[in-house]
Amino acid sequence: MKYIFVFFGLMIFGCKTEKKYHDEKKEEIALQSTNALSEIKQFQDNLNEEFKNPNTSPLPDRYRKNFESLDFFPPDTTFRVLAKFERTPNALPFMMPTTTERQSEEVVYGIATFELMGDKYKLEIYQSPELIKEEEYENYLFLPFLDDTNGKETYAGGRYIDLTIPNNDTIVIDFNKAYNPYCAYNKKYSCPIVPTVNTLNTKILAGVKTFKK
Template sequence: MKPKHILTLLVAIVIIAAVAYTLTSTDSPEAYIEKVEAERERQFKFIRFNAESPLTESQKQSFTKLEFYPIDPTYKVKALMVTIENKKVREVPLTDGSKERYIEHSWAEFEIQGKPQRLLLMQSMDESDKRNFFLAFADETSGVETYGGGRYINARQDGKSSITLDFNLAYNPYCAYNPDYACPIPPRENILEIPIPAGEKNYDK
């Protein structure tokens, strides 16, 4: 039986978080695009070849690429972190009906497509680096061009009260590839009423 929980597969998360941390506002547009493309290539190789990939061996044989939206730097946004004073532990439902516990840490407030947005930043209970946050979100592309269960961003605080959210690095949970995995469902606070045509598209089985 395959392991059920996506959070047991830390290798992919570490790779994506590390790349997100290196993408700073000092990058030229060309350098930024190169870094995102490099991350996408690493992501493909992990899914295609790594023993911890969510794909079955038979899926790997026919797997040739991941689908992404074109890279658009306007979907890399600097957000204001508004700390939740009375932090609570939330039991986040997973796709198999079980739950995982996260800390409700902050609100990320930003503007995109000319509209103000606010998303809930959560932190794993066992996160050792308190600058790292987990963001699960859904938007109007969910269930159409992107996975219906939403997508994830691993974000890192980069200022006293700021965090960069790079939707070009939004990726699918492992249950998008294989239903044997159980993945956190985006909280209701993180369901955007706009499309986010950035990051990974749905996996074409």
């Protein structure tokens, strides 16, 4: 009888402890989501400020004069993924075509694999041997991609995401921070053309939408 009582007591204690654990986990997830949304808002604000500033804006003056905000998809943390990151230290530099005659020297720094809404995807992430010579960009990584929104909700030539070299074998890819190449706004810019290997056969309904002139 004593054993049964002790066992019953352990069950009650165990259930309470488990519930407490679940509550803490929910709070942790909620906090992560809140922080992510805050980061997305900051990204949008910074991008709008960049486009308003005549010294940094890619917009021709006729569009910049009345510019208020870029058109964004509503923030959605579904499109923020934790990807497995496999470095490719033996990859050789190659010349990535651009929208002009210029070519951009890049190297595949690593490959990100992840799941999004139940499907698995893979993307190459690049590093510029020239750009990393600048202290400001020594940890900079470049992720260009195509998806099924291109030419409709988003720019036909695809979009870019800026990343930082991670400390381990995972990397966060937040598609809410996807932005258009400058040549989407002004033809005077030379923009890297997204490699077809980085095509996602799904709609990425996050980040910057196409620019309406």
